[in-house]
Amino acid sequence: MPLSTKTIRTYLLLLLFLGLRAFGNLSLAWGTKHLPERLAADPLVYLRSMLDPGIALGIGMLIVALLVRLALLSVADLSFVLPMTATGYVLAALLGRFFLQEAVSPGRWLAVALIFGGAALVSSTPQSTTGQREGAK
Numbered sequence: 001m002p003l004s005t006k007t008i009r010t011y012l013l014l015l016l017f018l019g020l021r022a023f024g025n026l027s028l029a030w031g032t033k034h035l036p037e038r039l040a041a042d043p044l045v046y047l048r049s050m051l052d053p054g055i056a057l058g059i060g061m062l063i064v065a066l067l068v069r070l071a072l073l074s075v076a077d078l079s080f081v082l083p084m085t086a087t088g089y090v091l092a093a094l095l096g097r098f099f100l101q102e103a104v105s106p107g108r109w110l111a112v113a114l115i116f117g118g119a120a121l122v123s124s125t126p127q128s129t130t131g132q133r134e135g136a137k
Contacts (some may be wrong), residue, residue, distance in 0.1 A: 006075060010127050013072040014084055017065055022091035024061030026099060031055035033100070076127040083122040090116050 031054030093112045096102040
């Protein structure tokens with residue numbers, strides 16, 4: 001059975017969102033770890049930190065990710081989108097481990113596996129039930 005255009009669009013938006021959010025957060029984490037001063041209560045430190053290229057890139061990617069998420073919510077149900085976007089936590093753990101050399105405990109890997117399993121279950125359900133309810137009237 002061929003995939004519908006809506007299904008393809010939904011999964012492309014989902015992949016784009018996941019990539020932007022994961023790499024945006026990675027860029028923010030990398031940038032803040034390389035700042036000369038610690039972020040604290042002083043708002044000027046935060047404003048100055050936004051001029052760091054890594055942090056600015058991360059902020060930009062996260063803004064675009066938010067816009068992509070809006071588009072994703074326009075084609076799929078919230079009950080589908082939120083669990084599927086939770087797979088971003090899987091990417092975050094992998095990126096933190098391999099790019100930032102963070103230690104990820106076995107408990108965290110177990111949590112990542114549970115999130116991935118939940119997303120796999122959600123992916124086997126219809127992405128949008130709104131059209132199905134309207135058609136049943």
